[in-house]
Amino acid sequence: MDDFEKTSNDELNTGLDEVKQVEQDLADAVVAAEEGAAAAEPAKPLTRKEQKAAEKAARKEARKHAEEDEIVLDIPESEIWTYRVEGLAAPHINKPYKNFKMKKVLFVAIIVVAIALSVFFSIRAVQKEPFEYTKLEDGTYRLDKFSNTGFITDLTIENVADVVYEPGNPDPATNFTVEVDNTAVVTAIRDYALNCDEKIVHLTIGKDIQSVTSKSFYSCWWLRDIQVDEANTAYCDLDGVLYTKDMTTLVSMPVYYQQYLRDKYGYPEQCVYNGNKRLDDIGDDELKTVLGRNAFVKYLLEKGVQPEEVQLNGETKALADLSFEELGELLTPTVLAEHLRGCCEQAGLGKADDLRKLLDPDLQALLGEAEFEKYIRLCFTYVVPSTVTKIDDLGMNYNKMRYIYLPETLEYIGTLAFFKAPRLEHVYAYTGSGAVVTSATTNPQYDFGTVYDSLPASLTFIGSDAFSYDQALAGLYIPASVESIGHHCWWEAVYIDKNDGKQLKGVTEIHIERSEADFAAVTCGKQWMPEYDHMLFKKKVPVVYGVERPLKDAPATSDLP
Numbered sequence: 195m196d197d198f199e200k201t202s203n204d205e206l207n208t209g210l211d212e213v214k215q216v217e218q219d220l221a222d223a224v225v226a227a228e229e230g231a232a233a234a235e236p237a238k239p240l241t242r243k244e245q246k247a248a249e250k251a252a253r254k255e256a257r258k259h260a261e262e263d264e265i266v267l268d269i270p271e272s273e274i275w276t277y278r279v280e281g282l283a284a285p286h287i288n289k290p291y292k293n294f295k296m297k298k299v300l301f302v303a304i305i306v307v308a309i310a311l312s313v314f315f316s317i318r319a320v321q322k323e324p325f326e327y328t329k330l331e332d333g334t335y336r337l338d339k340f341s342n343t344g345f346i347t348d349l350t351i352e353n354v355a356d357v358v359y360e361p362g363n364p365d366p367a368t369n370f371t372v373e374v375d376n377t378a379v380v381t382a383i384r385d386y387a388l389n390c391d392e393k394i395v396h397l398t399i400g401k402d403i404q405s406v407t408s409k410s411f412y413s414c415w416w417l418r419d420i421q422v423d424e425a426n427t428a429y430c431d432l433d434g435v436l437y438t439k440d441m442t443t444l445v446s447m448p449v450y451y452q453q454y455l456r457d458k459y460g461y462p463e464q465c466v467y468n469g470n471k472r473l474d475d476i477g478d479d480e481l482k483t484v485l486g487r488n489a490f491v492k493y494l495l496e497k498g499v500q501p502e503e504v505q506l507n508g509e510t511k512a513l514a515d516l517s518f519e520e521l522g523e524l525l526t527p528t529v530l531a532e533h534l535r536g537c538c539e540q541a542g543l544g545k546a547d548d549l550r551k552l553l554d555p556d557l558q559a560l561l562g563e564a565e566f567e568k569y570i571r572l573c574f575t576y577v578v579p580s581t582v583t584k585i586d587d588l589g590m591n592y593n594k595m596r597y598i599y600l601p602e603t604l605e606y607i608g609t610l611a612f613f614k615a616p617r618l619e620h621v622y623a624y625t626g627s628g629a630v631v632t633s634a635t636t637n638p639q640y641d642f643g644t645v646y647d648s649l650p651a652s653l654t655f656i657g658s659d660a661f662s663y664d665q666a667l668a669g670l671y672i673p674a675s676v677e678s679i680g681h682h683c684w685w686e687a688v689y690i691d692k693n694d695g696k697q698l699k700g701v702t703e704i705h706i707e708r709s710e711a712d713f714a715a716v717t718c719g720k721q722w723m724p725e726y727d728h729m730l731f732k733k734k735v736p737v738v739y740g741v742e743r744p745l746k747d748a749p750a751t752s753d754l755p
Contacts, residue, residue, distance in 0.1 A: 486562020
């Protein structure tokens with residue numbers, strides 16, 4: 195084997211020497227040619243370009259000869275797998291490895307552990323602990339994160355809690371319990387602790403919570419109300435809305451507060467009208483029909499018209515026993531009259547003709563309009579108490595209110611305070627100071643005084659994006675008290691009518707109490723005013739300065755809840 199290797203190396207070195215010799219002969223030939231040419235005619239110096247070209251040609255010719263004289267190592271087929279190249283380890287052919295079985299077992303074990311760790315951390319990334327806390331310096335705890343099991347709808351934040359699962363129970367709705375450590379007190383809730391939760395409906399804040407903001411419940415889409423233990427010294431709730439204890443700051447209105455109010459005043463979440471729909475998902479005209487039909491039947495009941503039998507969905511029921519949803523399924527008034535004919539004289543309504551007058555569609559339409567206004571007043575109108583001076587950041591974002599009354603004590607509207615309030619039509623300011631709150635569950639009584647269709651005259655600061663995307667706003671009036679307006683404050687509050695593609699709707703004009711010269715002293719962020727900017731169609735909203743504050747007739751106190 196050593197002789198073979200030596201012979202092969204000698205042949206390789208001989209081949210390389212021959213290549214070098216060819217290159218030298220070629221170079222000598224070039225020199226000779228140049229000398230012959232020089233003898234034939236006077237010497238002419240080569241340019242730099244010509245010299246480089248000659249060198250390139252010489253190298254090319256040398257490579258050509260080297261390729262033609264390529265050296266092939268003649269290694270026998272039987273020995274090719276044992277041939278060793280200098281500097282490399284010899285091939286491991288037909289030789290046993292040391293500790294082969296042990297190495298194989300170790301390799302498999304490492305692969306199994308790697309796969310197990312990958313699965314473990316993947317599950318941990320998806321299924322986090324339901325409750326995550328940080329222990330504070332005073333020995334109490336802060337709730338940092340709540341990851342819903344998917345079946346927790348009512349949550350009380352008071353003491354450290356943990357979810358304990360029941361072994362052997364595969365039902366995710368019943369296989370756990372929430373255990374509370376009464377010795378570990380929670381005093382703070384971190385921002386975004388319940389971020390984007392889609393299951394929580396009712397939230398209760400314990401007596402020891404001293405730090406919480408609206409960001410703590412950001413985008414909890416189904417949260418209806420926030421209740422606060424009356425012993426809490428920092429916060430309270432006013433009918434499900436979170437305030438500071440002194441009622442000077444509105445901290446957070448739950449996103450789905452509308453359903454809390456509907457539950458309170460007897461309106462269902464679902465109604466039966468051209469299929470089963472949520473009240474939020476049907477238009478005003480349909481809503482008037484639904485509410486009017488229900489009010490109409492109630493009207494008949496109050497008149498004593500109570501037929502013993504009403505056919506509904508193949509069943510015979512008493513009219514007085516029907517639920518709200520079933521009332522919505524009743525037939526048209528004309529057909530309903532057929533069920534009531536036999537009850538006319540007993541109810542003191544006279545002949546059937548009189549009943550038909552009572553069932554006139556105009557009466558139902560009137561009741562529908564009145565019932566609709568009542569519904570909007572009870573569930574879509576909100577009065578901020580006259581003690582409030584600040585609406586916190588995100589305080590009323592995503593709310594579905596149509597009419598909001600702000601007191602003339604309000605000084606501060608935070609960033610994103612009314613962000614994406616799609617139904618907000620008017621923001622009114624009232625001068626009265628008769629809001630009285632006796633406890634966290636008692637509604638105040640209001641003396642509205644003078645009501646303006648404007649922001650409060652006490653307001654000095656409006657945060658960035660405070661009213662962004664509020665496209666139902668019918669107008670905008672900025673009082674002289676305002677000193678600072680954040681960027682994009684009314685962004686997308688004006689839009690183009692999709693029907694004609696030209697007419698602007700929403701906030702199409704801005705009225706300002708200050709003169710143009712005085713308003714220049716107001717600090718305004720980038721693109722604070724509403725403007726339409728879409729593709730090639732661009733239009734700024736006109737501004738009118740020096741406008742007197744517009745009045746609005748205040749509703750009677752008795753008309754509000």
